[in-house]
Amino acid sequence: MSVIPEGWEAVIGIETHVELQTRSKMFCGCRVDFGDEPNTAVCPVCLALPGALPVANEAAIDGIVRIGTALDCTINERSLFYRKNYFYPDLPKNYQISQYTYPVCEHGRIVVDVDGEPTVIGITRVHMEEDTGKSLHMGEGGRIQDADHTLLDFNRAGVPLVEIVTEPDIRTPDQARAYGAELQRIVRTLGVSDARLEEGSMRFDANVSVRRAGTSELGTRTEIKNVNSLRSMQRAIAFEIERQVEVLAAGGTVVQETRHWNEATGRTTAMRSKEESEDYRYFQEPDLLPLSIDERWRNRVKASMPELPAQLRARLVAAGADERTAGLLADSPLLAGLFDAAVRAGAEARTVASWLTGEVVAYARRVGASVGELHLTAEHLVELAAMVAGGELSATAAKQVLTGVLAGEGGPRQVAEAMDLLQISDSGAIEAVVADVVADHPDALEKIRSGDAKPIGFLVGQVMRATGGKADPKMVQEIIRRSAGL
Amino acid sequence: MTDLADLSIADAGRGLRDGEFTAQELLDATWRRAAVTEAHLHAYLVLDREGARRSAARADEELAAGTDRGPLHGIPVAVKDNLSTRGVETTCASQILAGYTPPYDATAVERLRDAGAVIVGKTNLDEFAMGSSTENSAYGPTRNPWDTDRVPGGSSGGSAAAVAAGSAFAALGSDTGGSIRQPAALTGLVGAKPTYGLVSRYGLVAFASSLDQIGPLARSVPDAVDVLSAIAGWDRHDATSYPGDVPEMGRSLDAGVQGVRIGVVTELMGEGIAPEVLAATASTIERLAAAGAEIVDVSMPSTEYALSAYYLIAPAECSSNLARFDGVRYGLRVDGGTVEEMMARTRAEGFGPEVIRRILLGTYALSAGYYDAFYGQAQKVRTLVRRDFAAAYEQVDVLVSPTSPTTAFRIGERSDDPIAMYYSDVCTIPSNLAGDPAVSVPVALDGTGLPIGFQVMAPQLGEEMMFRVAAEVERSAGFSFRAPLATSEVVEP
Numbered sequence: 001m002s003v004i005p006e007g008w009e010a011v012i013g014i015e016t017h018v019e020l021q022t023r024s025k026m027f028c029g030c031r032v033d034f035g036d037e038p039n040t041a042v043c044p045v046c047l048a049l050p051g052a053l054p055v056a057n058e059a060a061i062d063g064i065v066r067i068g069t070a071l072d073c074t075i076n077e078r079s080l081f082y083r084k085n086y087f088y089p090d091l092p093k094n095y096q097i098s099q100y101t102y103p104v105c106e107h108g109r110i111v112v113d114v115d116g117e118p119t120v121i122g123i124t125r126v127h128m129e130e131d132t133g134k135s136l137h138m139g140e141g142g143r144i145q146d147a148d149h150t151l152l153d154f155n156r157a158g159v160p161l162v163e164i165v166t167e168p169d170i171r172t173p174d175q176a177r178a179y180g181a182e183l184q185r186i187v188r189t190l191g192v193s194d195a196r197l198e199e200g201s202m203r204f205d206a207n208v209s210v211r212r213a214g215t216s217e218l219g220t221r222t223e224i225k226n227v228n229s230l231r232s233m234q235r236a237i238a239f240e241i242e243r244q245v246e247v248l249a250a251g252g253t254v255v256q257e258t259r260h261w262n263e264a265t266g267r268t269t270a271m272r273s274k275e276e277s278e279d280y281r282y283f284q285e286p287d288l289l290p291l292s293i294d295e296r297w298r299n300r301v302k303a304s305m306p307e308l309p310a311q312l313r314a315r316l317v318a319a320g321a322d323e324r325t326a327g328l329l330a331d332s333p334l335l336a337g338l339f340d341a342a343v344r345a346g347a348e349a350r351t352v353a354s355w356l357t358g359e360v361v362a363y364a365r366r367v368g369a370s371v372g373e374l375h376l377t378a379e380h381l382v383e384l385a386a387m388v389a390g391g392e393l394s395a396t397a398a399k400q401v402l403t404g405v406l407a408g409e410g411g412p413r414q415v416a417e418a419m420d421l422l423q424i425s426d427s428g429a430i431e432a433v434v435a436d437v438v439a440d441h442p443d444a445l446e447k448i449r450s451g452d453a454k455p456i457g458f459l460v461g462q463v464m465r466a467t468g469g470k471a472d473p474k475m476v477q478e479i480i481r482r483s484a485g486l
Numbered sequence: 487m488t489d490l491a492d493l494s495i496a497d498a499g500r501g502l503r504d505g506e507f508t509a510q511e512l513l514d515a516t517w518r519r520a521a522v523t524e525a526h527l528h529a530y531l532v533l534d535r536e537g538a539r540r541s542a543a544r545a546d547e548e549l550a551a552g553t554d555r556g557p558l559h560g561i562p563v564a565v566k567d568n569l570s571t572r573g574v575e576t577t578c579a580s581q582i583l584a585g586y587t588p589p590y591d592a593t594a595v596e597r598l599r600d601a602g603a604v605i606v607g608k609t610n611l612d613e614f615a616m617g618s619s620t621e622n623s624a625y626g627p628t629r630n631p632w633d634t635d636r637v638p639g640g641s642s643g644g645s646a647a648a649v650a651a652g653s654a655f656a657a658l659g660s661d662t663g664g665s666i667r668q669p670a671a672l673t674g675l676v677g678a679k680p681t682y683g684l685v686s687r688y689g690l691v692a693f694a695s696s697l698d699q700i701g702p703l704a705r706s707v708p709d710a711v712d713v714l715s716a717i718a719g720w721d722r723h724d725a726t727s728y729p730g731d732v733p734e735m736g737r738s739l740d741a742g743v744q745g746v747r748i749g750v751v752t753e754l755m756g757e758g759i760a761p762e763v764l765a766a767t768a769s770t771i772e773r774l775a776a777a778g779a780e781i782v783d784v785s786m787p788s789t790e791y792a793l794s795a796y797y798l799i800a801p802a803e804c805s806s807n808l809a810r811f812d813g814v815r816y817g818l819r820v821d822g823g824t825v826e827e828m829m830a831r832t833r834a835e836g837f838g839p840e841v842i843r844r845i846l847l848g849t850y851a852l853s854a855g856y857y858d859a860f861y862g863q864a865q866k867v868r869t870l871v872r873r874d875f876a877a878a879y880e881q882v883d884v885l886v887s888p889t890s891p892t893t894a895f896r897i898g899e900r901s902d903d904p905i906a907m908y909y910s911d912v913c914t915i916p917s918n919l920a921g922d923p924a925v926s927v928p929v930a931l932d933g934t935g936l937p938i939g940f941q942v943m944a945p946q947l948g949e950e951m952m953f954r955v956a957a958e959v960e961r962s963a964g965f966s967f968r969a970p971l972a973t974s975e976v977v978e979p
Contacts, residue, residue, distance in 0.1 A: 044570075044588075044589065044590050047815060048810040048815070049570075049588065049589070049590070049815075049816070050570060050576065050578070050583065050586070050588070050691040050810070050811075050816075051568075051569070051570040051588070051592055051687075051688065051689040051690055051691045051692070052688070052689075053687060053688050053723060053724050053725065054725065055722065055723065055724075055725045056725065083806050085805075085806050085809060085852070087809065087812065087826070087829060089812070089814050089825055089829075092810065092814075092815065093809065093810045094809030094810055094812055095806050095809055150825070152814070279853055279854045281805075281806070281849065281852035281853060281854075281857075282852075283802060283803075283806070283852055283857075283861060286694075286695035286696035286726075286803060287692075287695050287725060287726065288725050288726075289725055289726065
């Protein structure tokens with residue numbers, strides 16, 4: 001990706017929204033289900049009918065406590081809900097129940113690794129709120145200003161939403177992307193959300209400013225919205241850094257504003273400026289009591305934490321995978337699980353890791369399946385690795401066998417036999433063939449004995465031809481040398 | 487023979503169980519009364535004849551079959567129109583909700599039904615419960631059955647007028663700053679605002695969430711206790727509802743006040759209170775003393791600021807609570823070129839002037855740069871009010887004061903002076919800020935024949951003691967006057 005112009009530094013903070021996949025919504029009993037017909041998962045509360053009241057969903061609070069714990073946050077014993085007031089048609093109450101002072105979680109951190117450089121990114125706060133409905137703007141443009149009319153779907157209104165805000169600790173688009181990816185992995189590992197960017201169950205807004213390298217004063221920042229993938233976040237931030245540097249270098253000033261990322265043009269454009277921005281008139285939500293998250297609750301969550309991606313990567317490395325491969329494995333709980341089980345059963349770590357991140361991933365991609373759908377078990381990997389270690393399969397043949405296993409043709413041995421790929425590694429059998437070959441070429445043996453190593457290759461070739469290529473070439477060479485008395 | 491519409495709930499219940507009359511006959515008496523009084527009063531926005539007929543028929547069938555739902559079984563009751571009623575239009579007396587029919591019952595309404603009550607209709611109010619006279623109704627004012635040139639108080643003025651006139655045996659109201667107690671005082675009724683959280687607010691169209699409470703308006707203390715007992719109790723739909731046991735509210739009505747310590751709030755016994763009201767309050771206190779109560783003067787210095795704090799907190803919450811009325815999902819929609827224009831026009835046309843005034847006040851009070859000076863400061867006063875009450879209740883069991891500074895005023899008299907109107911609630915607002923229960927009991931008539939109310943306040947969940955004192959006030963006052971309009975004889979307008 002693009003580099004930051006010489007002499008400049010970017011300061012980046014990221015706000016992330018994660019929809020929790022609880023059974024029911026944040027403040028009512030409606031189901032959380034994104035596949036439903038529009039406006040079927042609704043009730044007086046999430047439609048904001050007159051007189052309806054919210055009641056907080058304990059499962060969602062548990063979800064945010066899990067996220068906060070995974071991010072090394074302080075979990076506040078007492079936390080408050082606030083109303084954030086603004087008018088928008090898909091916000092039924094025209095205020096969002098959110099948090100302001102005393103969020104559920106504060107002061108956490110995430111460590112991300114970019115090209116082997118670990119960077120600590122501070123988490124300012126993690127707070128609980130509710131999602132809005134969805135607006136479908138009909139007609140040109142797809143934005144409310146240009147629409148003929150707008151259709152509203154309130155199924156999403158009131159879905160639990162967690163907002164995670166970083167400190168302005170991020171300096172490059174690459175770090176931003178690495179942060180987003182790591183946060184996504186953590187959320188998925190916790191099982192609180194599928195965290196899909198394309199579908200909006202995880203959404204990023206980036207705050208970007210630039211300053212002269214070596215200065216400490218913060219520049220004027222802009223907020224970038226509408227980034228729908230990690231890559232577009234990285235691109236959008238890179239574009240915005242360049243744009244701001246150009247403005248400042250030309251003697252201009254950066255306007256504090258919200259900017260919309262356009263994936264197609266690869267540019268950000270101004271949405272609204274600070275002067276037009278709203279005053280949300282936050283005040284404490286009188287319909288809800290303060291949240292109380294006591295020590296028992298905090299401890300219970302702590303005790304039930306799964307192995308987090310960073311811990312998993314460290315363990316994979318300790319088990320023998322290199323950093324890069326460990327990272328790839330840790331991205332997929334299934335791959336990591338297979339690796340774990342195979343290595344525990346004695347398979348050689350590097351070999352298994354390279355199969356999983358190489359052939360297995362490539363095969364899944366080729367056939368358009370997920371890893372979970374493939375015919376692959378840890379036992380298969382253990383057996384295959386043993387066949388390679390025992391000299392029955394060459395490294396190349398093993399990959400062919402693996403492909404057969406993935407295609408559902410059977411276990412490794414079955415596939416190897418069917419493909420006729422087993423090596424002859426029985427030394428007796430090879431010795432017999434070597435004896436025959438040497439008997440046919442006595443002069444070659446003589447040359448070797450007199451110190452000319454060149455005919456070894458020739459004799460190995462003859463043995464391989466006689467065995468149809470199935471003899472273990474290393475073993476053949478060894479036996480020939482021995483026959484020549486070397 | 488007494489007109490059935492004038493019976494107490496206890497007497498009506500006795501007659502029903504003794505087979506003297508049926509619930510359908512009670513309902514018919516109610517309709518006959520309404521047919522006379524509504525032409526003068528406009529207490530109701532909707533009379534649900536069909537629904538009430540079905541409920542009364544069912545009440546009779548159940549009683550015949552031996553199913554008895556308790557004191558309210560078969561009793562015609564009215565409900566203020568800011569309570570959501572399934573299938574019955576609920577407008578809060580606002581144009582913005584014209585035609586809105588809720589798909590659900592408020593918890594208090596559901597509990598009335600479960601208690602066997604027959605809900606006869608929806609009563610008029612100041613739009614969204616904002617007012618003290620029921621003049622701020624988009625559908626026209628309600629008049630006082632004691633004098634139809636005068637207001638019945640507000641905002642639960644429709645409920646008060648209906649019960650006082652006999653077109654309902656009791657009614658539900660809501661009280662944010664005195665909206666049950668002040669109209670009760672102005673119409674000669676008992677009106678109680680329970681402890682905040684004792685009655686679920688689910689289905690009550692919110693005005694100021696931290697202050698709103700639902701409560702009864704009734705013709706006697708025991709009637710009020712019966713209604714309140716039916717609707718009180720924890721509700722999973724209201725996070726602020728009280729999760730513990732409901733106090734036994736009617737247990738000590740006959741216990742008298744021997745040895746009860748009663749505090750008189752000195753700040754509410756002087757300036758700004760009409761002389762006749764002060765005199766009636768003083769003689770009520772004397773009777774309580776004669777009955778054995780220990781009377782103590784109690785100073786509550788924060789009272790002076792309570793009214794101002796209330797008129798920041800209530801509008802602030804209302805500005806947010808009423809944001810949902812935007813023309814998008816229900817009620818009035820006035821089209822506009824853009825969605826913002828549609829919302830703005832809908833709200834400008836749909837809300838009346840008092841509602842708009844309070845939304846603007848509240849929006850301002852919460853705005854960046856003003857929050858600390860207004861809303862933040864008001865919350866501090868609220869804390870002081872609570873402290874004053876807490877300190878007082880270390881010395882006394884209940885506090886007493888007038889309910890309303892004056893008796894019923896003339897229609898239009900305070901319409902152009904919002905501040906004078908706001909002052910109507912000076913005695914009632916402190917209890918809302920504190921979340922404490924309070925009840926108004928009629929004690930006398932003034933020189934022009936208008937009722938005067940006496941307020942008894944108690945600490946949170948102190949309803950048993952509050953009603954015990956209220957019952958003594960009622961007994962000792964011997965207030966047996968009825969509004970001139972409480973008749974089923976045709977009255978010429």
